[in-house]
Amino acid sequence: MSYFRPNIDQMKGYVPGEQPRESEVIKLNTNENAYPPSPRVFEAIQRALTKQLRRYPDPLATEFRQAAAEVLRVSPDSIIACNGSDEALTLLTRACVEPSGLMVSPTPSYPLYENLAEIQGCRFEHRPFDEGGRLPRGLTRGAALTLVPNPNSPTGTFAPPEELLAHAEEATGLLVSDEAYADFALGHCLPLIEKCERLVVTRSFSKGYSLAGLRFGFLVAQPTIVRTLLKLKDSYNVDALAIAAATAAIRDQEYFLGNVKKILATRKRLASGLEDLGFQATPSSANFVWATRSTPLEPIYQELKRRGILIRFLRYPGFGEGLRVTVGTDAEIDRLLSELKSIV
């Protein structure tokens, strides 16, 4: 006998990338930012620490929504602050998908999506990118919720925002542009939200804003969609320190853009370094590079790990395997490339 719903008993549980305890490890496996957050973030947390811990936080994170609305040129009423963008994905799943309903994502993409479907107890389908690496026709067919990372993980490829809009327009359910990596890309779907109520964007502070440890993200959709989703969220889903920190971070665009610029320059060096060593590096619009090779990759991953460098080895049925390498600092990438040179 079990105490749990059958779908919970049957699911394996999501396995996130390793978070090693030892600090000497060069950590290029979970796409955290190579640089620390803005100094303004520490000041804001300090202020919030001395003033705001006794009381509950603002349930709507109003200060953050106003700051983000200004920077991103959307209405504050179209934003929900979340405990990481993963929470936004959870809210959407809970709100939209019946047990008999269908959730869809292109494959290869973010494995967490299938896990959310397992918890919900609904159906899930992977729909492969087409030969040219484009989103497949009929992507959203029959789906109550379609999740598309854009830029994609693990490949780093980017679909033009108009293509996502076209898929949202033919959908019957919501289509989510999961823009955890949009800070490193040349475009995004925010200006298209007002054109289609089925288009929803999620954003993260974990990658572009160097705040993975804080857990903060947000969702953007038309206000009618937002009002419904607000009914499901925990009243105090984001804490006072996180609201203060994220508000300070998004206001300091100069610092943020400076970091992004450095990461894009290092991304280029990483990709060409990998190509020089005989890998195929997929052109990336994110803060990581997907590298493949005709020889087995798992031993390379293992040997790097033995030498204190952690990257990600990933294998997808029907697609193949590759190494996903986070764009670290220049020093980290130099060390990675020189170790790789002696391995391959």
Ligand SMILES: *Cc1c(COP(=O)(O)O)cnc(C)c1O
């Ligand atoms: C990292 C990542 C997220 C999660 O971001 P959090 O804000 O840390 O929850 C969501 N989607 C994709 C594709 C990611 O890679």
